Amino acid sequence: xxxxxxxxxxxxxxxxxxxxxxxxxxxxxxxxxxxxxxxxxxxxxxxxxxxxxxxxxxxxxxxxxxxxxxxxxxxxxxxxxxxxxxxxxxxxxxxxxxxxxxxxxxxxxxxxxxxxxxxxxxxxxxxxxxxxxxxxxxxxxxxxxxxxxxxxxxxxxxxxxxxxxxxxxxxxxxxxxxxxxxxxxxxxxxxxxxxxxxxxxxxxxxxxxxxxxxxxxxxxxxxxxxxxxxxxxxxxxxxxxxxxxxxxxxxxxxxxxxxxxxxxxxxxxxxxxxxxxxxxxxxxxxxxxxxx
Amino acid sequence: xxxxxxxxxxxxxxxxxxxxxxxxxxxxxxxxxxxxxxxxxxxxxxxxxxxxxxxxxxxxxxxxxxxxxxxxxxxxxxxxxxxxxxxxxxxxxxxxxxxxxxxxxxxxxxxxxxxxxxxxxxxxxxxxxxxxxxxxxxxxxxxxxxxxxxxxxxxxx
Numbered sequence: 430x431x432x433x434x435x436x437x438x439x440x441x442x443x444x445x446x447x448x449x450x451x452x453x454x455x456x457x458x459x460x461x462x463x464x465x466x467x468x469x470x471x472x473x474x475x476x477x478x479x480x481x482x483x484x485x486x487x488x489x490x491x492x493x494x495x496x497x498x499x500x501x502x503x504x505x506x507x508x509x510x511x512x513x514x515x516x517x518x519x520x521x522x523x524x525x526x527x528x529x530x531x532x533x534x535x536x537x538x539x540x541x542x543x544x545x546x547x548x549x550x551x552x553x554x555x556x557x558x559x560x561x562x563x564x565x566x567x568x569x570x571x572x573x574x575x576x577x578x579x580x581x582x583x584x585x586x587x588x589x590x591x592x593x594x595x596x597x598x599x600x601x602x603x604x605x606x607x608x609x610x611x612x613x614x615x616x617x618x619x620x621x622x623x624x625x626x627x628x629x630x631x632x633x634x635x636x637x638x639x640x641x642x643x644x645x646x647x648x649x650x651x652x653x654x655x656x657x658x659x660x661x662x663x664x665x666x667x668x669x670x671x672x673x674x675x676x677x678x679x680x681x682x683x684x685x686x687x688x689x690x691x692x693x694x695x696x697x698x699x700x701x702x703x704x705x706x707x708x709x710x711x712x713x714x715x716x717x718x719x720x721x
Numbered sequence: 722x723x724x725x726x727x728x729x730x731x732x733x734x735x736x737x738x739x740x741x742x743x744x745x746x747x748x749x750x751x752x753x754x755x756x757x758x759x760x761x762x763x764x765x766x767x768x769x770x771x772x773x774x775x776x777x778x779x780x781x782x783x784x785x786x787x788x789x790x791x792x793x794x795x796x797x798x799x800x801x802x803x804x805x806x807x808x809x810x811x812x813x814x815x816x817x818x819x820x821x822x823x824x825x826x827x828x829x830x831x832x833x834x835x836x837x838x839x840x841x842x843x844x845x846x847x848x849x850x851x852x853x854x855x856x857x858x859x860x861x862x863x864x865x866x867x868x869x870x871x872x873x874x875x876x877x878x
Contacts, residue, residue, distance in 0.1 A: 437739030468762035532851025
């Protein structure tokens, strides 16, 4: 199908984009890479009256190290994340996750800000923001707000963004020495949306977790940081501890049903992901058995 | 809205409605029907074209967004001879049947071959994973791309 008719403006600056959003409110949609918005418009799932095209705003592009944070502009594309030496050095989890997002032609247009603002619960990058402890920077005509990633995602396609606000950047804290990561997802085919996935960041010392963040995606209406992770911090992870954690994870999650999987299947896959993650990060293959 | 772009090396000026996507602009307005329209939501890959040197889905881009851009379609790649060997390999290996996916396949395959001189079958599969073919079962397509990669490597060494 074709998108229904809409009025269109190519924003000339962030200030101009904010003016347009203030003037048109929730009748307007922001067009960034268009790789989620355009399909939704072509399928007539949404029919915005006004499109604010921000894709030419170079000030929203780029990756920069500032002090103890990596600032990533909202228009930074998936392919830019994949090729960036800064991302490879300071946020390798993100680079690994992006390789699972769709296909080359999509990654050439899709943007980080667009993915986060779209907030599909099955997409990879929102979960990475939780695992990495990101801050989402949004701007409106009345000023800037900085929102912790855990507060940003509110539900299926729902975020803390107001209609007059624009997501301008993401800040990732860096400098945690010896942090390690794990990323895996189950999908029907490579590039498809996940049936269940896990993005994890951890600090391991003397074979113990000093910190562990487990961000599951596609198992709820938004990405979730599993509280079960706390059971594994500063303890010797024995098979008994592991199986107790898997039970706790099962009780904590209440996955949805859709055409791809039942709640029980998603719950099972989440446990498989957790056990693979822990065994990989601690270098203890024997812990993987506990999931089955 | 009025737009001006470079299409297959030639300047094109046009007036388009905002809702018109690039695929329909190419096919309906410019009669370049080599770019195929399949799913219209970015899944099938039949509408793949090059914008500023990078492959994109032309169904997920508005025609107005190509203002000032350089766009290359399958007609451009074919007429310039850039992919003559790849096209011959597709023909020799029967890597097409109905041909609907072929322009997009050639676009995606050439994109990989330009970046990586010696991709293995797994890399070829991955790079073409966003392009659907309902006829061939993909094996012949992978064969044709692999053969072309090896032949080009042989020529350049």
